[in-house]
Amino acid sequence: MNSNDERQRTLLRGLIHDIRGPLGRIKLRSEQLAAGLVPVDEVMDDVLKMDADVDQLCELTNKLYAYADSLAEQHDRIDLEIAELLGQVVNSYNSDNVQLDAERRIMRMNPLALKRSLNNLIDNALEYGLPPVLVCAKSGKDALIISVDDHGHGLQPASQLLMPRMPASGDRHETSHRGLGLGIVEQFCQAHGGSLDLLRSVHGGLRAEMHLPLRPSA
Numbered sequence: 001m002n003s004n005d006e007r008q009r010t011l012l013r014g015l016i017h018d019i020r021g022p023l024g025r026i027k028l029r030s031e032q033l034a035a036g037l038v039p040v041d042e043v044m045d046d047v048l049k050m051d052a053d054v055d056q057l058c059e060l061t062n063k064l065y066a067y068a069d070s071l072a073e074q075h076d077r078i079d080l081e082i083a084e085l086l087g088q089v090v091n092s093y094n095s096d097n098v099q100l101d102a103e104r105r106i107m108r109m110n111p112l113a114l115k116r117s118l119n120n121l122i123d124n125a126l127e128y129g130l131p132p133v134l135v136c137a138k139s140g141k142d143a144l145i146i147s148v149d150d151h152g153h154g155l156q157p158a159s160q161l162l163m164p165r166m167p168a169s170g171d172r173h174e175t176s177h178r179g180l181g182l183g184i185v186e187q188f189c190q191a192h193g194g195s196l197d198l199l200r201s202v203h204g205g206l207r208a209e210m211h212l213p214l215r216p217s218a
Contacts, residue, residue: 022053038051102137120181125150
């Protein structure tokens with residue numbers, strides 16, 4: 001089994017682990033309610049907790065669909081003007097929260113997969129970091145580097161080695177649906193011959209970098 005297959009298995013195992021949690025809580029609470037074991041004054045509290053668990057399951061399901069779509073999208077590639085596409089994504093957010101600095105460059109890749117990847121990075125930065133989120137696209141020697149920086153608290157160094165695989169308990173990435181979102185980005189980068197790096201931002205938060213080769217990948 002190659003490393004890419006193993007990463008996919010690890011992400012899916014993490015998702016299954018996360019799904020089992022709310023499912024188990026819903027099952028337990030429903031059985032207790034049906035058996036009349038919950039005091040009347042606590043019923044509404046239990047219903048609200050079950051509703052929150054259902055919301056979590058819906059979010060995880062959406063992430064799973066997105067991941068499945070990302071695997072199917074990688075082979076459909078066209079020539080894209082990168083700054084224009086990144087601008088479309090960034091403009092869908094509040095301009096005070098997300099800012100863009102991108103050079104103009106034509107590259108061949110899947111537009112939906114790139115948009116999905118950038119959305120994942122920006123959404124994570126807004127949810128787990130602090131605005132403003134800075135999106136930048138600049139050419140290096142051999143690759144276009146698309147970076148997303150936030151002003152939050154970043155990652156502990158040891159956690160960087162685990163992402164976007166199973167997140168370490170206790171850091172700001174403790175939910176594995178976040179790991180699944182980063183897995184979608186990593187899958188996109190690898191399908192285009194590149195990589196995803198997670199670093200500490202100069203702004204104090206997390207810096208996610210998509211490295212995409214300037215030459216077409218096989």
